[in-house]
Amino acid sequence: GLVDSLPPEVLLVVFKHLDDISLYTAGNVCTRWRQILDGETSEKEWKHFIQLRWPLFLPQNPVKCWKTIYTNLLNSSPCRYCLESMMLQSTPPIEENSWRHRRLRSELRTLKTDPPEGIQATPLDRHCCHWQASITGPHGSPYEGGIFLLYLQIPQSYPMRPPKVRFITKIFHPNISRHGDVGLDSIHHNWSLALTISKVLISIQSLLTDPFVSVCMEPTIGRLYLSNTLEFDRIARRWTWKYAMHDFMMPCFVDLEGV
Structure with a gap:
């Protein structure tokens, strides 16, 4: 077809206009495209893509292949569309001296100087409209x-x-939820001015220790938690190994049969 007949020089011009996720996806279209992209996209560039899209990802061991890490992080996301749109969200004009701006700057200082144990958060834009956070499993x-x-x-x-x-x-x-939405009462029904980003993240972290199963985002998982805690723990632990431990180990070293 026409696509197969395009010379590499033409394809590379097109590829240069793609963002990182589109570039990765293009590399999976066919062997020829993957070979072209592998020859033109360096490990340094894949590392840069990770730093832009997952700024809080900090590998604990030397990384041999940044593209593999990128692949694992991308496949560990519940929704690729949300992950992509996260970087494309518009930032509305906001007054630098507004209450919102001062409040968020104060919260950011506290998060940097005295972060809660196992929690980090950083804004993705200068107006602090979009943030990324990390929670360490309790x-x-x-x-x-x-x-x-x-x-x-x-x-x-x-x-x-x-x-x-x-x-x-x-x-x-x-x-x-399987989409990544959080069923936390304080951010849906009982929000208070006294709550902060830090307190919200602490509440989410506490859910990982003590799920609230009276009302569930995923009722089937809630019933499993109540009826067979050992099986729930087994599956949750394997998901953790598979999707949330790329900083320490590669999933290929873990037996994930049945996940």
């Missing part, structure tokens, strides 16, 4: 050892209105 839970990444969208009316929070790392949990 000790003693099936999520222990995992680093779970989240996306937060802060409305213009913050702190009068709560942030929108979504996991961008897959997790097996009754209060977190």
Whole structure:
């Protein structure tokens, strides 16, 4: 066909206009495209893509192949569309001296100087409209050892209105939907001016230790938690190994049969 007949020089011109996810997807279209992209996209560039899209991902061991890490992080996201649109969200004009801006700057200083244990958060834009956060799986839970990444969208009316929070790392949990949405009462029904980004993340972290199964985002998982805790823990732990431990180990070293 026409696409197969295009010379590499023409394809490379097209590829240069693609973002990182589109570039990765193009490399999976056919062997020829993958070979062309592998020859033109360096490990340094894949590392740069990771730093832009997952700024809180910090590998604990030397990385031999950044493209493999990129692939694993991308496949660990519940929704690729949400992951892509996270970087494309518009930033509305906001007054630098507004209450919202001062409040968020104060919260950011506190998060940097005195972060809660196992929690990090950083804005993705200068107006602090879009944030990325990470939550370390609590000790003693099936999520222990995992680093779970989240996306937060802060409305213009913050702190009068709560942030929108979504996991961008897959997790097996009754209060977190397969799409990554979080079933937390304080950000849906009982928001208060006294709450902060830090407190929201702490509440989500506590859900990983003590799920609230009276009302579930995923009722089937909630019923499993109540009826067979050992099986729930087994699956949740395997999901953690597979999707949330790329900073320490590669999933190929873990037996994930049956996940």
